[in-house]
Amino acid sequence: MSPLMRRQAAFGVAYITPGMLIFLIFCIAPIFMTLFYSFTEYNLAQPPEWINLENYEKVFSNSQLRRALFNTVIYVIITVPLQTLLAMFVANFLAEYLNNRYGRFLRSVIFIPTLCSYVAAASVWEVILASKGGLLNEIIGIFGLGPFNWLGEPTSALICVSLVAVWKSVGYFTIIFYAGIMNIDVSVREAALIDGATPRQRFWKLTVPLLKPITYLNVTLGIIWSFQAFDIVYKLTGGGPFGATSTVAYIIYAYAFLDFRIGYASAVAILLLVVILIIHFIQQHFFEGKED
């Protein structure tokens, strides 16, 4: 390596060092600390005590956790495809037909739920979904249906919180898709138009394939965030009824910060990490396979 290259490399290292330090201290180190604590009994006040695999043995026989994991997977299955497809369609509609000031206004409106706090969003949806006097029941009552106890039945409760989560996040993913669509080379689109492609053909044969990296990003983020779902679920249902909407993220929080069983909570967190990684690798394989 020439002296110039060595100097450049040294500068490069120096430039990335602050960012790397922050990343290592606040992102990487906590993962290894969590892994370490998962093999210990630790209550924050006294030194951690090494207990080998005891926490993991308990985790695998924890019926509450199994139910929460099942709920979380169902929640992911409902929210991720729905919010991704919906965001893609809305973004395409805005880019294709409303690329004007009305479209800009609509983009802002769609983004409002994302800016809304979870507490405020949950309060609004509580009113809409209330079993007695709720807006939704009032509306379907006009057609002689209901009333339904939306948040009081296990199946409908999980579906409702999933749909509220979609409502909350679809604006965010729409903006990302919209940016991706606007980034598609105009000449490609013009060529399709000249070739007589219909809007539907343009969407499925042009936009969707060219948005693949953006879709990959949105699906990945969607899966990770959905596995970490906590706020909206617990503001709307508190995990009930009968554990039908309990999520792994809340269980980790409760074990760690209500019971102060940090070791056990760490074991659950590691389990969640492993599940997310497995799904991520499957998803990566799926996207790479499509590319081939």
Place this chain on the structure above:
Amino acid sequence: MKKLLALLLAVVLCLGLLAGCGEDPAPEGTGTPEGEEPSGDPVELTLWLPVYQFSDGGISDEDFWNGKLDAFEAEHNCVVNLEILSWTDYATVVYTGMLSDEGPDVCYVTETFDLIDAGLLAPLDEYITDEDRELYVFLDQGAYDADGNLCTWPMMAGNPCVIFYNMDMLEAAGITELPTTWDEFFDVCVALKEANPDVWPFIQSWGASNGVSALLASFWPFFFQAGGTVLDEEGNLNLDSEATLETLNFINKLKTEGIFDDSIVTMDDPNGKFVNGEAAIIINGTGNASTFTSEGVNWECSLGLEGSGGLATNFSVDSLAISNFCEDKALAAELIKYITSAECMDDYHEQIYGMPSLTTDATYTEPEPFQSMYTDDADKMHVVPSFEGSASFMDQFQQNVQGMLMGQLTPEQVIDETMTYYNEQIVA
């Protein structure tokens, strides 16, 4: 030159980052040794209290306590740094705050098991005099460590869960006398339902956001009326009992007989339904009475019902405690005594939040009918003690009771599944 400057900047950023990770040098001891005159530098104590001023227009907690603490600071040549905390995740904030010497010296505590178990609270016995034991009426209701040392000093003792009745609705249903037993209570609920099918006769909050809140007014009053005790004589959890089964059977009966509707397991606000006239009966803390009055509800209340264990209900005892990190525990104990003295608490109860007086020399009395309850029925009020894994236990119990209310579990299964979970997952 630009690259050199950039490199320097990067080095400075790294140093700043590393400096941020460093610890402050250990503070010098500032406590005034017992028996010595205070030195020139005032001792600093940090005091954490939760917000209790919930009404608009009244004096704030901060202004009230800062006004009161001036006299204490002058007398003891000290500075009390007051912090008023919100109730959001209060127990968690307190626990994590007390883990270091940066936290409070004196703190208002609600959940005590974990704090005591982790050795974060200082025993108080050496600071308690015989006069104190005579003066402070709730002192023995504090929490103790495994060696029997008192670790918390009651500050807010009261707010029993009583039964509020909307008398307009009861009268409309032809009910003139409040029920006194479980059977009478059930009959009243049935009569209310028949008189007005659109109104909930009785409302509970099994869908509350956590088990602690759900059980507070929905389970514990009935449990104590059934003669239950939360812990046995050895301090072990005692909820696998006849009293629990009897309580669950009664709650289940209310559901199966249509007294509760399906939304009993949702997060609908029971207080709001009572205030809005959607429910005729609610069990809640006496602290809610003023809200019911201001909302125009024509209410009457009774302490509770007579179950197989007699008349009973639950009440809360929240306390002050001294952190083990506190450097001047004697002064902290003096601060606790000052805060809980009649000089402070009489005004506090008048201006901030009404509760039974803590000392025999206090002049404040609760409004009727609550004062009579405290004087005549104090022995019928029971504290729900803090125990190992109580938050997780109550969450699990709440979820299983929801299962029972939805017809998916029997009362026996609720007890069995909750205790199995507790023994295998929480205390194993």
